[in-house]
Amino acid sequence: MQIWIYGYYVLLVACFIISLFNLAYAKVRLLAVLTGISIITELIVELMGKEDLHFFVVYHFFVVLEYCLITLIFRLGIPGKGWKSCMDVSMVVFGMVSLGYSFLYGGWHYFPGINITIESFLVICWCLLSFFTISPHSEASIFQHPDFWITLAFFFYFAGSMCVNGFYNLLLAGDTKSAQHLFAILNSISNYLLYIMLIKGILCFRGHKIYT
Structure with missing residues (x-):
């Protein structure tokens, strides 16, 4: 089972390293x-897991940071002040709702399935909006457009998250090992697709003239 997780770690680190060589793009x-x-989050989780500490609390805060950063990424490519303002508001509201739910109802020691489900729904909405606003501005194939791969990466990942994370706690209560x-x-499969597509998207920036 560890090979699945370590494979994900390799792709995550590879994506990070490749991004460092392409920092000219916002x-x-x-x-x-x-x-x-x-990467820092996974390291903390690994260390806490080895000490038998309740590491789910880390994910409660990571979900908020993750949503804000992903929303900022989409915000750069979506035109219109109205949509940008909507995204700005969503980051504030989601942060308050997510952390508020964790504090009052969810419990810091439980997997933030509801939080991730809400995050997934919002990100999927931004993905759909992004798909409709991608404009190649050239004769190049859509498969050479970086925004296409970045949007597709997040769409597949969060679509999968909605199918699994929302009922993960219920599965844990019934059959922990199987869950x-x-x-x-x-x-792991969702993460493989996510980072492979993100790497493809990052590499596409170099060859896409509208981003130079």
């Missing part, structure tokens, strides 16, 4: 921050 800079925070096994596999 979206890549935000991706570098996102992947950097993800952890299923979650590790599905989450």
Whole structure:
């Protein structure tokens, strides 16, 4: 089972390193921050897990940071002050609702499934909006457009998250071992797709003239 997780770690670190060589692009800079925070989060979780500490509390705060950074990435490519203002408000509201729910109802020692489900729904909305606003401005294929791959990466990842994370706590209560096994596999596959597509998107920036 560990090979699934370590494979995800390798792709995460690879995405971070590749982003460091392409910091001339604003979206890549935000991706570098996102992947950097993800690496730090996973390291903390690994260390807390070895000490048998309640590491789920880390994810409650990570979800808020992750949503804000992803929203900022999409905000750079979506035109219109109205949508940008909506995104700004969503970051503040989601942060308050997510942390408020964790504090009052969710419990810091439990997996933030509801928080991630809300985050996933919001990110999917931004993905759909992004798909409709991608404009190549050239004869190049859509598959050479960095925004296409970045949007597709987050769309597939969070669509998968909505299918699994929302009922993860229920699975844990019923059959802990099976739930952890299923979650590790599905989450790893989602992460593989996420970081492979993000790497593809980052590499596409170099060859796309409208971003130079």
